[in-house]
Amino acid sequence: MKQKLVIIGNGMAPGRMLEHLFERAPDAFDVTIFNAEPRVNYDRIMLSPVLSGEKSFEEIVIHGDGWYIERGITLYKGHRIDAIDRDAGTVTSDQGVTECYDKLVIATGSVPFVIPVPGNDLPGVLTYRDLDDVNAMLLAAQARSKAVVIGGGLLGLEAAAGLKERGMDVTVLHLMPTLMERQLDSSAGYLLQRELEGRGINIITKATTRAIVGDGYVEGVKLDDGTVIPASLVVMAAGIRPNAGLGKAAGLDVSRGIVVDGCMRTSDPDIYALGECAEVGGEVYGLVAPLYQMARVAAGHLAGVPTEAFQHAETPTKLKVTGVDLFSLGDFAEGDDREEIVLRDASAGVYKRLVLKEDRIIGVVLYGETADGAWFTDLHKKQADISDLRDTLIFGQAYQGGASADPMAAVAALPEDA
Numbered sequence: 437m438k439q440k441l442v443i444i445g446n447g448m449a450p451g452r453m454l455e456h457l458f459e460r461a462p463d464a465f466d467v468t469i470f471n472a473e474p475r476v477n478y479d480r481i482m483l484s485p486v487l488s489g490e491k492s493f494e495e496i497v498i499h500g501d502g503w504y505i506e507r508g509i510t511l512y513k514g515h516r517i518d519a520i521d522r523d524a525g526t527v528t529s530d531q532g533v534t535e536c537y538d539k540l541v542i543a544t545g546s547v548p549f550v551i552p553v554p555g556n557d558l559p560g561v562l563t564y565r566d567l568d569d570v571n572a573m574l575l576a577a578q579a580r581s582k583a584v585v586i587g588g589g590l591l592g593l594e595a596a597a598g599l600k601e602r603g604m605d606v607t608v609l610h611l612m613p614t615l616m617e618r619q620l621d622s623s624a625g626y627l628l629q630r631e632l633e634g635r636g637i638n639i640i641t642k643a644t645t646r647a648i649v650g651d652g653y654v655e656g657v658k659l660d661d662g663t664v665i666p667a668s669l670v671v672m673a674a675g676i677r678p679n680a681g682l683g684k685a686a687g688l689d690v691s692r693g694i695v696v697d698g699c700m701r702t703s704d705p706d707i708y709a710l711g712e713c714a715e716v717g718g719e720v721y722g723l724v725a726p727l728y729q730m731a732r733v734a735a736g737h738l739a740g741v742p743t744e745a746f747q748h749a750e751t752p753t754k755l756k757v758t759g760v761d762l763f764s765l766g767d768f769a770e771g772d773d774r775e776e777i778v779l780r781d782a783s784a785g786v787y788k789r790l791v792l793k794e795d796r797i798i799g800v801v802l803y804g805e806t807a808d809g810a811w812f813t814d815l816h817k818k819q820a821d822i823s824d825l826r827d828t829l830i831f832g833q834a835y836q837g838g839a840s841a842d843p844m845a846a847v848a849a850l851p852e853d854a
């Protein structure tokens with residue numbers, strides 16, 4: 437007889453888990469999903485191209501309605517689970533539906549962090565997490581007025597570029613001295629700022645928001661020096677927090693996220709957690725690559741198939757703003773035990789920096805030319821000894837394998853009509 441598997445949340449992590457599960461044990465479970473968002477599973481990463489107009493929502497759907505029907509999955513769209521009763525083995529939604537489970541998967545993702553300032557709940561203040569946020573931004577953009585984005589990280593800059601593309605006047609407020617400081621060093625952050633300013637996006641760094649001001653609707657953002665930046669739309673993109681409240685209320689071990697072991701099991705052996713709401717080995721994650729690994733591990737475990745436990749790995753970051761090429765991986769803080777190789781061509785807008793420790797790559801920042809990102813990722817992942825490649829390493833893969841250490845030599849070696 438089939439076991440009953442209930443999943444809370446229908447984001448990218450459980451979507452991938454189900455693909456693996458149906459491959460490995462197609463007949464093991466009757467699956468029911470509750471999703472607070474009133475829709476199927478879609479590629480959340482691609483919301484920025486939807487915002488900018490490069491893609492439609494239909495193009496980013498991962499599993500359409502037919503996918504669920506074919507697999508006999510019951511999907512409750514627009515149902516938020518309010519309570520897990522572990523003694524009874526049930527979950528109950530805000531629409532009053534109660535469902536029993538043999539195994540439960542919590543995959544509630546993250547919640548955007550809303551900075552605690554007066555006026556943060558005014559109409560016109562949005563976060564950037566789901567399709568409803570994108571639709572609300574698009575509606576605001578129709579008025580073609582002014583937007584302020586709070587946060588110059590990956591999400592904030594993608595929102596800013598999208599809103600600019602849609603015709604708004606956009607200002608980005610960033611607390612730190614340079615943009616995306618968690619992924620980029622200050623040189624690359626500066627090049628990025630210059631590029632975005634060149635596109636007409638205003639950027640104010642070292643900007644501390646004091647309040648959102650407005651009479652019944654947002655009218656501006658007040659900084660701590662008293663300046664008010666006019667805005668009819670404010671997008672808060674100041675970080676995310678694991679959405680672990682449901683797990684906590686159910687009495688599961690929760691630290692920053694819902695604590696799981698290497699098999700994605702919570703402190704209750706019948707309950708798994710995966711995705712951004714889960715904390716494994718003391719880490720929580722905000723990019724999909726590790727979440728997909730969690731999905732594979734959880735599916736294997738649920739299917740009873742031997743599967744390697746979850747392993748932490750660094751994930752590269754890219755910004756999805758058309759025409760801006762940047763790539764970052766690992767740790768690029770300065771330190772006495774580290775060396776660096778830097779290539780800088782300011783006029784071409786190219787900057788590359790490799791951070792090495794004991795002849796191994798520990799950090800990579802590429803700006804303007806990112807084609808070698810995958811190669812550097814591979815060397816980083818394998819912890820390859822790069823001492824033999826050192827002289828040409830920064831020029832990338834094309835210059836390896838016996839090529840000259842002089843990058844111009846390779847250019848000169850091209851046939852004249854090439």
Ligand SMILES: Cc1cc2nc3c(=O)[nH]c(=O)nc-3n(C[C@H](O)[C@H](O)[C@H](O)COP(=O)(O)OP(=O)(O)OC[C@H]3O[C@@H](n4cnc5c(N)ncnc54)[C@H](O)[C@@H]3O)c2cc1C
Nearest residue numbers: 445447448449472473480516517544545711712722723724
């Ligand atoms: C604009 C944007 C751009 C991004 N770009 C990148 C990128 O370039 N690269 C990258 O790797 N990652 C990117 N990410 C992050 C990536 O999208 C997330 O890491 C991933 O989608 C998280 O998947 P998840 O399944 O953990 O959670 P989510 O996809 O957040 O899904 C959680 C779901 O659970 C539902 N839910 C929450 N609580 C309940 C409840 N109580 N009951 C029922 N349902 C509930 C929510 O409505 C939501 O649909 C981006 C994210 C955003 C928002």
